[in-house]
Amino acid sequence: MKHSWRADLIAGAVVAVLLIPQSLAYAMLAGLPPQVGLYASLLPLLAYAALGSSPVLGLGPVAVLALMIAQALSGLPAGVTPEAGALVLAAEIGALMALAALLRLDALSSLLSVPALRGFENGATLMIAASQLPVLLGSAAAGFTLPDLARTAMTGGWGLSSTVWGAVALALLLMSRRMGLPLLARLAPLLLLLGAMALSAFTPAAQGVAQVGALPTLALPLGLPSLDRALWLQLLPSAALVALMAFVSSFAVSESLAQRRGEKLLPAAELRGLAAANLVAAVSGGMPVAGSFSRSILLHEAGSRTRWTLVFVAAFMALAMLLLAGPLAHLPKPVLAATIVVAVLGGFTLRHYAEAWRYARAEGLLMAAVSTTVLLWSAGAALALGVVGSIALLIQRTAQPHVARLGRVPGTQHYRNVERYAVECQPEVVGLRIDESLVFTNARGLVDAVLARVQEHRERVGAPARVLLLMAPVNHIDVSGLTALQELRAALAAEGLRLELSEVKGPVLDRLRAVGWLEAQDVSLYLSHHEGMQAGEHALRPSLADMDAPGQL
Template sequence: MKFKRSQLERHFPILGWSKTYSRDTLTSDLVAAVIVTIMLIPQSLAYALLAGLPAEMGLYASILPLVAYAIFGTSRALAVGPVAVVSLMTAAAVGNLALQGTAEYVIAAITLAFISGLILTVMGLFRLGFLANFLSHPVIAGFITASGILIAFSQLKHILGVDAHGHNLIDLIGSLIAHLPETSIFTLLIGLMALGFLFWVRKGLKPMLLNTGMAPRLADILAKAGPVAAVAVTTLVVWIFDLENHGVRIVGEVPMGLPPLSMPSFSADIWSSLFVSALLISVIGFVESVSVATTLAAKKRQRIDPDQELVGLGTSNIAAAISGGYPVTGGFARSVVNFDAGAETPAAGAFTAIGIAFAALLLTPLLFFLPKATLAATIIVAVLSLVDFSILKKTWTYSRVDFAAVAATIVLTLGLGVETGVSAGVVLSLGLFLYKTSRPHVAEVGLVPGTQHFRNILRHKVETHASLVSLRIDESLYFANARFLENYLLNRVACEQPIRNVVLMCSAVNEIDLSALETLEELNRRLGDMDIKLHLSEVKGPVMDRLKRSHFLDHLTGQVFLAQYDAMVALTPSADTERA
């Protein structure tokens, strides 16, 4: 029974945290839900605009997915919903299939969410969360920075009130310049005022309220309500002064009511066209989400289950697809707000969903005169926090290889578009991993005098012997680096030194695959032809177990030593020891 209960709680985390749910926890979750709801209403509308979808789809994508994550997710603070990068990727993917504003465009976005949900759920059920580890953080940071720039530039058309298009920075800038003479003065004024107000709210409103003696919790709520105030004021201004008839573009009619039941398309052509995009959205969304969730969980000494997070995000996307939404993931800004507001459990997300549902049910008629310039300003202020050029300085200082990968990701994303950029990021991450592991660090080591420790002969004063070469391999051996080791070792013994023994110190080797085993067998044979014995030392148990299942140890010309010191004592006449 205990086993079954633990298994159920692993797949349905709600069964775990709900057992200790209390009145105090309820109060904390409700307060957090109020703050996040206030923040999410304008954000959801804005991100739907970014994705090229009707505004109400942003609200729909913020209701049922939150409920699904509350049931299946493991993070106590992660807030799921539309985010800037995924919205941009949705626009890029769906824009290849249908024209913006058509029914086919909406169906394609719903289908994209469904496919992404299936991919994430299947990955979670098969416990494939580790695959996200192959995406290097610098490359992801570079992609998100470039995406933030693209998103900001893509929204300038709404600030200016012009028609401008483009999937990359060059096309966007060219289109904006070409349409600059068509700028709507009233739209520009509204956009600039909204931008200025939102930037001020982000940094200055809360300190000002605290200086007046206001309670910190109330000041925080009012500061988070800044975008709502911008929406309300600019909507009122457009309505009072009839600015719609003076060139200011508005959201227009937003259907009132709860999310409708929707179905994705099951057309093979649409699925084949969207699958790669859905896979990229799934991977990027998961990496961003699990990074945020892990960071927030660590602050409260909690843990998350990456594989169950895949299921939580997968079911959230499926929920979005069946309720008229589009792809979602865990957002950084809203999750931090949720955490800072005191959310104790995923129930805070469910309460937020109720708040968004209330807005969709009763408040949407008030959005008719909402200027698109205000939503664009909301997006610009939100995404500029994603832009982090310091990653270039950090990688340049620390690793030129990492810098090259980050710079290439940024340039390709800006120059060729978001899909090419994220694809390049994935390829570069894998390429970076293969490059680094294909050239493992191999150090020739010697004995530190007066100890049994061995260190690099180039860094320390150590004892060596002319007839013995000890090499420490600082990487697992597999098909990509086996030839490197072979060339390194053969070059090392090709000298006038009277070498009789070679010891491979394997303390850092966690695995030897079949290709590497064949290389070791060839090295053993070739060294034997040169009258040099090959030895191993400090081989880990699992590696030794696998070697015993082969014939390598039967043909090994030397021995396997428990410790490198044992090898040196056995193979080196102490009287002839030299200092290096």
């Protein structure tokens, strides 16, 4: 226990160093005062530590969510401040996550496929970097899409002093990363901010450069968010998208690290923890929070053992609030923008696009389309496209069930695809393998797929008397799938063929027996496919497979 506390304390100190500049920067990115990022890094961490399940999820403000928050708050009604809107957004996100946890909807993490998630994150990364260019250059241009930035850039100039500050900050941060000293790279953003604040406060070097400005007293503004019904309704669609992205991205990070550490992650607990964190942010002056990949990796590498690490992170953040209240007023905004650009671009890569394109072009196109939508339209539209595209590709892949014709590998009891192996087939029985669960998305294609394989067998091997379906890959049969099986039995009976099943999984068999389906349809059942094939075995004929070496099943 003593070593665990020591490890958690050290990990908390390391991550707090990174979280301080990120909290300030991501609040600014979301169009919020810097102190809001600090508030979001205090009590929300304690709430997750109490209810979450991952000891290494680096909770707090996140760059991708900051972009979505900024877009959500861009059309607030007159008289509503961004801070008030952020509190309502955090409350709605927390409430939606809590409802999902109550209804056990943690499977929502599957709504966004990996290509869609990576496409969104890469697109948001580029857009975040692009949105900081005007700040680095001292330009009045602004916007959350490339067309908006280009349009406003035509009417605004740039400032030499701001450009110099931004360029120097970028150079120092990049240099710290390339020196090969991990500790220096982690400390560099904080050291840069401290140095820039000191230089700006005690020298005239920052004259003419936009600064963060005087902050209010950094005391937690505890209280309920606005209860304006119209405001809640206006932000609800954006809150749903941000909540989905926050949960999916956070769960992906924590699950990946849990597998690496050999730990068990509880999806329902993750939902509860994230819900509590956002609800607490809504009543403590913060902004919506989620798990950060960079901070989570750092927690893992720093040796975090338990969720007490987040408690220590919050304690160090509280100390930072007390120490930084005055100096933050002198922080040049170009320096803060530089820390954002370097932080987000550090995780950007084109490799994922190339890999997805080579492996599955449709998913590669989805990834590119989601990224493009973030850049040209909006983060919300891109996330919606990612969800719809992921579901559409799933339906497209499962719309036609894959049915393989099987033959026996000579001298064995193993049966493989005749198109991939040199196997032997029996004339009087067609051995087939159903490679999908039979559900409403593919049920209509079952009869045609099986009859096509039967005709192929008839032409190449001989006239069969029965069709034996190997059902081992079938994990589920819904009512549509059951109806398709009945239609298949009738279609085969019309051709004088008998339908038989082998190796039906227990849960599937339980459902069939519960309704007496096998008896009612007069369908034989075999424990093994080999047993079913031998039930009417005659002379074996080799298949026409033109592949002698084993391949994929």
